[in-house]
Amino acid sequence: MHIELYNVSKRFGDITANDGVSLDIREGEVVALLGENGAGKSTLMKMLFGLYPPDDGAILVDGKETSIHSPQKAMSLGIGMVFQQFSLIPALSVLDNLLLAYPRAPFWTFRHLFETSAARSGQILDYLHELAPGLAPHTLVRDLSVGQRQLLELIKVLNLNARVLILDEPTSVLPPQEAERLWGMIRKLAEGGRSVVLITHKMEDVMACADRVVVMRNGKLINTLERDDCTEVSLVQMMMGERVDRAPVTTPPHDSVTRQPAKVLIRDLAASQGLQSIRGINLELRPGEILGIAGVSGNGQHLLADALVGLARLSAGDVIIDGVTLQSASRSPASSGQVSYIPEQPAVNAVAADLSLTVNVALSHFRNLSFFPHWAPEKATTESILENYEVRPPNPDLKAGQLSGGNLQKLVVGRELKDEKDLIVAAYPTMGLDAGAAHDIYQALFRKAAEGAAILWISEDLDDLMEYAHRIAVIRGGEIAGIFDPREADRYDIGRAMTSQQSDETPPTPDTNVETRTGVSG
């Protein structure tokens, strides 16, 4: 199947998301759609998947102009998309999740009869057997690793006879081993005659598995290159345009940090909330230290962060800063002015969406506002954050909900880093941001370390952790599975510590190369 996008444009209000983009996707090739956050990659592909109608231009499928007005239509044409947010139901089994998305599952018959017959005839499980031969269909989805869940999403789309697969930032949540496995799978799918569009801002993705690279910037298509014709440097330049000269990210030197006495003590911390729990967490942070917390998403990072900043009740242990108990199991959790928190998913967890940016920025020092707040200085503070962090659009009166995810992320980071704090808890502060914005955020975050704050930095990006953190603690199943010095440790050792099955929270699922290599605990 050959798809051509011809001169496609899309505007949202005053913002032009796509401006006359022409692109073709040929059978059996992997196209990497590369660009900064907000360059218009996702919008373009969402139009192909029928989520938005284009304002201008045409989409041609096998040379014929086609109107793709809904995802159903896209799927009937053989176009499938895997989103960053998974749409699996954790409480159901792999097979049930596949059945839910299976087009020929009749809803009125006896489900179990159909299930067994479909499973016996194998059609629904063909791709599962082919791509993940060891994954038992009756495993519950909540017991799967992120990589396995993503694979399941992919199989759901393949079951719809998709000939064109669109993957939106698929490697952003994967540990290195699983990302490598995914690249292999993408190559395999392309060799089988399918086309794959890989939306990404990561160079590794491009270098590992793309045939062609399409670079986008500010809604426009900048260039289309064969993979062999491009270098990382040239791609970065195209992606970022003018803004390539950036000061390097600096972190406080290891030696000066390790000489300091501990500032933040986390002792025997335990907490549970819903299905998540953490226990026996013992960590020390020195002033200026960047302690990375590595781990596969859903292993207790979220709860650990909440417990530290006073949003979750501790069942045991305490948190002590400079000798003063901040959180303790013996009292109610309470937030503190000494601690900054950059939570994951800021749109949900860090802002009041229907209030203005100014108000949302003022929240970080709510305690210090006068009873009848003066808004002029708050507005000025907000404007300077909007400018320094290049938040678009830079209007402090907008409601937080009107900003895109990446811009909101920048706003929240700017807010949380503007004051002097003792401890900064940052969960995935650069998630979904392009390299340029991520660079700026790292710079700002680690400058705080140089000023003496202790930083607990939760991330899934092992490369970044290895580059910037002074120590990396791996969290798995709610416990610390090991602490590594990034100057000496091997990334595969850390990866193994992240995914090893010592804990009862990740039951054996011996289908991936990750698991076959396991058995060693960090």
Add this chain to the structure above:
Amino acid sequence: MNQTTTAATSPITGLKRLLNGPWTPAAIMVLAFVAASMAFFAINGREPVGLFFEMVRGGFGDGYSFSETLVKTSPILLTALAIALPARLGLISVGAEGQLYLGALFGTGTVLLAFDQPGWLLMPLMLAGAMVGGAVWGIVPALLKTRLGVNETISTLLLNYVGILMVSFVVHGPWKNPNSLGWPSTVEFPEGAILPTFFDTRVHMGLVFGIVAAMILHVLVTRSRWGLGLQVSRSNPRVGATAGISYEKNVLLVMAIGGLLAGLAGIAEASVIQNRLQDGLATGYGLTGFLVAWLSGQHFLRIIPLSILMGGLMASADSLQLYAQLPKASADILQAVLFIIVLAVGGLWRRRTMA
């Protein structure tokens, strides 16, 4: 409101501009209500236009009718505030009726206890008692919500019945006036426990309390840090907690303040209007207050004129009875019609402007 006539007489170009103006939905609401109430009269076999104006005159026609309108306005205003304040935190309370009854109950209890005290002492004691009573009836559902996660709408709804029946119990039982010949009520309040009224009418201090409270709440909620905290908690309690805003404390506070205001409405009714506590003290004011609070979009200053309007509608029920022999319930029906029109037009308008 007078936009109605302007909109109808403007030339075409002006009309187009007006149609997109901020007052357009309000004008449509008024027009729709006029049409609907006339239709209601016509269905009942009455002359619609004349009767409509009769109704307006019944509420606002002369000094006396307007004073009666204001008498009805004060409990509506206070109970509307009791609903609107929790709504600013995202709580849907329907408990103003019960809080009103509890205010009357506690206030009356205080009066009975301090019966022989001079007015300068008795009056503040009575008001304090009423405020405590109303506040308790706000705090109970607030605690149920923060401690046990009980839905506040259901608990306040059910507590309304408890409050009404508690008053019924005391006036039939322990507090019954032995000289009232079987009529279930307490003894008459002493002179010192009758709230001051104005200009020889029944318009009483309750109205002043309501207007002052509305203004103070407006300033606090729209301008103060506390009001900002309510907005943040309503929008995202988790973010509020991160900023050090306690959702639980605010739930208790807004429910208590709301209850306190409704409690004042209750004691004012008992003191000025009935001179005693009796069954059927103020049937329906709490629910009318709920309507007003939601019609106003929880805007405290808008609540004042809306309460007067609604008070007028209630007061004119008498004239409907008198001139057209329509049952007293007609006023309730028209109230409901107004509420539905406002919600429907508002909803349609929002959809139109979003599209």
